[in-house]
Amino acid sequence: MLNQQASLDLMFQALADPSRRMMVERLSQGPASVSELAKPLDMSLPAVVQHLQVLEASGLIRTEKVGRVRSCTLDTGALQRAEQWIHERRALWERRLDRLGEYLALSEDPKGHDPT
Amino acid sequence: MLNQQASLDLMFQALADPSRRMMVERLSQGPASVSELAKPLDMSLPAVVQHLQVLEASGLIRTEKVGRVRSCTLDTGALQRAEQWIHERRALWERRLDRLGEYLALSEDPKGHDPT
DNA sequence: GTGTTACTTAAGCGAATGCTTAACCAACAA
DNA sequence: TTGTTGGTTAAGCATTCGCTTAAGTAACAC
Numbered sequence A, B: 001m002l003n004q005q006a007s008l009d010l011m012f013q014a015l016a017d018p019s020r021r022m023m024v025e026r027l028s029q030g031p032a033s034v035s036e037l038a039k040p041l042d043m044s045l046p047a048v049v050q051h052l053q054v055l056e057a058s059g060l061i062r063t064e065k066v067g068r069v070r071s072c073t074l075d076t077g078a079l080q081r082a083e084q085w086i087h088e089r090r091a092l093w094e095r096r097l098d099r100l101g102e103y104l105a106l107s108e109d110p111k112g113h114d115p116t
Numbered sequence C: 001g002t003g004t005t006a007c008t009t010a011a012g013c014g015a016a017t018g019c020t021t022a023a024c025c026a027a028c029a030a
Numbered sequence D: 001t002t003g004t005t006g007g008t009t010a011a012g013c014a015t016t017c018g019c020t021t022a023a024g025t026a027a028c029a030c
Helices: A004-015 A018-027 A034-038 A045-057 A076-106 B004-015 B018-027 B034-038 B045-057 B076-106
Strands: A061-066 A069-074 B061-066 B069-074
Touching: A004 A018, A004 A045, A004 A076, A004 B004, A004 B018, A018 A034, A018 A045, A018 A061, A018 A069, A018 B004, A018 B076, A034 A045, A034 A069, A045 A061, A076 B018, A076 B076, B004 B018, B004 B045, B004 B076, B018 B034, B018 B045, B018 B061, B018 B069, B034 B045, B034 B069, B045 B061
Parallel strands: none
Antiparallel strands: A061 A069, B061 B069
């Protein structure tokens, strides 16, 4: 298993490309085949497959081949980990701003010392 | 102003590097100077500055130079937009799974037709 | 069988990334 | 004024990325 850091690397990297995000958007509405995913994109099929490999390596999607079509589905567990990472940093920062606001509100010194 | 797509590109791209995420983690606890951010990282100062440029271009941080030190702070608005994008896709997918579950539960045919 | 469809594999190429070192500059300190 | 600190700029370089075309292969349709 990959460590947490490397796994976030792959996920954010995967989400950094607009074509790949478009695939994720499509997959958020339900499973799709490779050529369905390729249809709205202006690039060759091998290029699409390469994007899919990036998404799969990142854990954001899973794929399964049935007959000659490969079916792709979103893995929301991975999405959730990425969302969680961002959320935690944001929460930390906002809690800090809250503390700062409280301090300033309670402070008797109108000029305020920076409590950081 | 950048369009939504390009802006997400830059944000996710910025978050895809572990050194940059480390800087964001540090900044989530309060503002810091360039050399404070550089201290835990095993690379030259110019390299750190280049990472900061990526973060600033993505909108994730803002910086201001006072005297000879540059102070960096997190911009949670940008973080929130990235979090929101992920959250929406995930929510869509999970709502779909719920509908599917309901359908299967209500179905009179024990084998179930796939309603997708 | 003979197609046609749905990918897959391989090789190559230009551009972008993540670093480096060397040299520079501007603020403050003695 | 002479250093030292905190960054900045510029150039170069190896690697990775996003694409291409060309040539497979394996499943299904007739």
